[in-house]
Amino acid sequence: MGKKKMIHEFYEMRKSGEKITFLTAYDYPTAQFAEAAGMDMLLVGDSLGMCVYGYSGTIPVVMDQMIFHSEAVRRGAPNTFVIGDMPFMAYQSSIEKAVENAGRFLKEAGCDAIKLEGGVRIVDQIRAIVDAGIVVMGHIGLTPQSSGQLGGHKAQGRTAETAKLVYEDALAVRDAGAQMLLVEAVPPEVCGFITKKLDIPVLSIGAGPDADGQLLIVSDMIGQFQAFTPKFVKKYCNVADTITQAMKTYCEEIRAGKFPSDDHCYGMIKGEADKFFKLMKE
Numbered sequence: 661m662g663k664k665k666m667i668h669e670f671y672e673m674r675k676s677g678e679k680i681t682f683l684t685a686y687d688y689p690t691a692q693f694a695e696a697a698g699m700d701m702l703l704v705g706d707s708l709g710m711c712v713y714g715y716s717g718t719i720p721v722v723m724d725q726m727i728f729h730s731e732a733v734r735r736g737a738p739n740t741f742v743i744g745d746m747p748f749m750a751y752q753s754s755i756e757k758a759v760e761n762a763g764r765f766l767k768e769a770g771c772d773a774i775k776l777e778g779g780v781r782i783v784d785q786i787r788a789i790v791d792a793g794i795v796v797m798g799h800i801g802l803t804p805q806s807s808g809q810l811g812g813h814k815a816q817g818r819t820a821e822t823a824k825l826v827y828e829d830a831l832a833v834r835d836a837g838a839q840m841l842l843v844e845a846v847p848p849e850v851c852g853f854i855t856k857k858l859d860i861p862v863l864s865i866g867a868g869p870d871a872d873g874q875l876l877i878v879s880d881m882i883g884q885f886q887a888f889t890p891k892f893v894k895k896y897c898n899v900a901d902t903i904t905q906a907m908k909t910y911c912e913e914i915r916a917g918k919f920p921s922d923d924h925c926y927g928m929i930k931g932e933a934d935k936f937f938k939l940m941k942e
């Protein structure tokens with residue numbers, strides 16, 4: 661198991677051109693698998709609202725859910741950089757609330773950093789959280805918590821004018837002190853330009869290959885999430901089929917009396933079965 665990478669090492673990776681590997685995780689076993697696979701960073705994303713809780717979006721997710729899942733991920737991946745994702749209304753309504761909730765990820769869940777969505781309009785929150793000594797990852801482009809305003813989960817920055825707005829968000833987040841930036845669902849040209857212009861590690865989710873690293877949602881990447889698949893997702897396996905098939909076979913074997921077999925039963929200590937039946941006759 662490798663040593664946990666810290667923020668300065670992500671800057672070194674950016675400088676040397678070594679790509680940063682980044683995945684979401686919501687629970688202990690998945691975090692263990694990711695750490696064993698050598699993942700550089702894990703995001704406990706509020707996407708757990710859809711991937712774990714079955715909500716139709718991320719809006720209903722609350723801080724306590726994020727803390728419980730972050731604790732589990734921390735336990736599963738003690739040697740991986742873990743980022744806690746600030747859910748909707750954990751930071752938008754006041755700067756004090758933003759700092760307090762960001763602090764909870766570090767104090768209660770042992771996270772290494774926090775992420776929050778938005779550019780120009782949340783720079784005051786970013787600055788205050790950074791001033792509290794917390795590593796911040798910004799998140800711009802498609803920001804799912806404001807998908808209502810964006811007209812749905814749509815790619816951003818596809819015209820010259822809107823690409824300029826995405827770039828202005830990137831600059832604002834960097835200037836406010838964020839030490840990393842996540843860019844979601846923008847064309848590769850735009851993310852590549854941002855990566856070149858900024859001096860902090862830039863991560864892409866659906867924003868092309870020219871960033872310092874890549875993020876996917878684990879439930880998409882392993883073929884677990886069924887509701888829809890964004891264009892940028894690559895499925896590396898299909899656990900939904902594997903698990904459903906295993907469960908079908910389990911049902912069939914129970915119904916056919918094939919499970920459990922002797923292999924799955926505890927034997928009585930030698931001679932004790934005879935004694936037991938004799939005892940029961942008395």
Ligand code: KIV
Nearest residue numbers: 684705706707745865
């Ligand atoms: O919650 C999450 O997993 C995220 C990704 C969509 C970037 O914020």
